[in-house]
Amino acid sequence: MFEQLIQLLISLIAIVAVASAFGALLGWTAIRFKLNGDPIVEKIDEILPQTQCGQCGHPGCRPYAEAIAKGEEINKCPPGGEAGIKALAELLGREVIPLNAELEEKETETVVIIREPDCIGCTKCIQACPVDAIVGTAKMMHTVILDDCTGCDLCIPPCPVDCIDVVPLETAAKDWQVPKPSDMIPVRMV
Amino acid sequence: MADYLLLFVATVLVNNFVLVKFLGLCPFLGVSTKVDAAVGMSFATTFVLTLASALSYLINEWLLVPLDLQFLQTLSFILIIAVVVQFTEMVMHKTAPVLHKVLGIFLPLITTNCAVLGVALLNINESHNFIESVIFGFAAAVGFSLVLVLFAGMRERIDVADVPVAFKGASIGLITAGLMSLAFMGFTGLI
Numbered sequence: 314m315f316e317q318l319i320q321l322l323i324s325l326i327a328i329v330a331v332a333s334a335f336g337a338l339l340g341w342t343a344i345r346f347k348l349n350g351d352p353i354v355e356k357i358d359e360i361l362p363q364t365q366c367g368q369c370g371h372p373g374c375r376p377y378a379e380a381i382a383k384g385e386e387i388n389k390c391p392p393g394g395e396a397g398i399k400a401l402a403e404l405l406g407r408e409v410i411p412l413n414a415e416l417e418e419k420e421t422e423t424v425v426i427i428r429e430p431d432c433i434g435c436t437k438c439i440q441a442c443p444v445d446a447i448v449g450t451a452k453m454m455h456t457v458i459l460d461d462c463t464g465c466d467l468c469i470p471p472c473p474v475d476c477i478d479v480v481p482l483e484t485a486a487k488d489w490q491v492p493k494p495s496d497m498i499p500v501r502m503v
Numbered sequence: 504m505a506d507y508l509l510l511f512v513a514t515v516l517v518n519n520f521v522l523v524k525f526l527g528l529c530p531f532l533g534v535s536t537k538v539d540a541a542v543g544m545s546f547a548t549t550f551v552l553t554l555a556s557a558l559s560y561l562i563n564e565w566l567l568v569p570l571d572l573q574f575l576q577t578l579s580f581i582l583i584i585a586v587v588v589q590f591t592e593m594v595m596h597k598t599a600p601v602l603h604k605v606l607g608i609f610l611p612l613i614t615t616n617c618a619v620l621g622v623a624l625l626n627i628n629e630s631h632n633f634i635e636s637v638i639f640g641f642a643a644a645v646g647f648s649l650v651l652v653l654f655a656g657m658r659e660r661i662d663v664a665d666v667p668v669a670f671k672g673a674s675i676g677l678i679t680a681g682l683m684s685l686a687f688m689g690f691t692g693l694i
Contacts, residue, residue, distance in 0.1 A: 404604075
């Protein structure tokens with residue numbers, strides 16, 4: 314009886330000692346290899362187009378990157394388009410999926426312009442613009458800095474007088490690209 | 504030396520853990536859709552298997568046998584494997600975050616990869632010494648990695664092939680695994 318108790322105690326002490334030693338090792342590892350933020354979020358954030366347009370339902374690109382890292386779908390970024398989805402799928406080892414149908418990718422790049430005679434200077438569009446591409450002040454005419462406009466169209470709904478128009482971005486010589494041949498010749502990607 | 508080489512070749516090819524002993528089938532089918540992920544998984548498993556094999560031998564020889572506690576073998580080996588996997592996971596999360604993301608749940612699941620516990624227990628069964636244990640663990644991992652990467656390469660090609668609807672996806676994967684297993688039977692007479 315007594316010997317059995319000793320045997321039981323020895324086994325208990327042995328397993329607890331081994332477990333504590335390993336626990337200490339893991340504790341040291343956790344401190345030594347401490348993570349400063351999630352490194353995967355940085356990589357996702359680099360791929361996202363940084364338009365901060367909010368069409369994905371998040372208040373900017375970085376929050377969306379964090380949501381993707383937690384498992385959200387990768388097809389909610391219209392400015393990134395199909396190329397962005399492919400890059401994300403490549404990085405994360407997920408399937409390439411088409412862009413969310415509610416968020417149609419624009420056929421051509423667009424920007425907005427303000428019809429300046431109609432502007433009443435309410436500043437509402439300035440507050441909506443995620444990239445600070447609209448200049449102007451209260452009761453003064455506003456205007457869009459075309460070079461900074463990302464075409465996210467977030468300024469259109471707040472405008473009380475509907476004086477903001479969407480216009481296609483004119484293709485300059487430096488932006489022009491040869492159309493992809495895949496539209497004409499059926500190419501099978503392998 | 505020749506004995507060690509023989510043990511290595513025998514474990515990698517003749518007694519391959521996945522295709523002959525049918526251990527570790529979960530990651531074999533789960534992480535074999537992309538070659539990149541398969542290579543990463545191979546390295547992680549090799550590290551874990553070799554280290555767990557050596558550590559479990561040491562714990563068994565120095566702690567369990569002297570104290571006459573062999574009945575705690577399975578418990579302590581599982582503890583060792585869990586710790587080594589957790590260690591690998593933490594180091595990988597810091598040093599290779601993308602690979603960590605790609606492997607996802609399969610990295611912690613190395614803990615339940617029966618090949619790892621299998622190696623530790625077989626070492627005891629076949630009364631290997633320390634060097635033999637390490638070689639056995641490493642060879643088992645090399646065999647696992649070999650078939651995993653080969654299988655991933657095949658599945659990448661099968662993905663774009665014209666497979667009959669009834670065989671699409673996991674079915675053709677399992678059939679391919681079975682054919683590979685048949686092919687590995689060819690090594691039986693090697694040693």
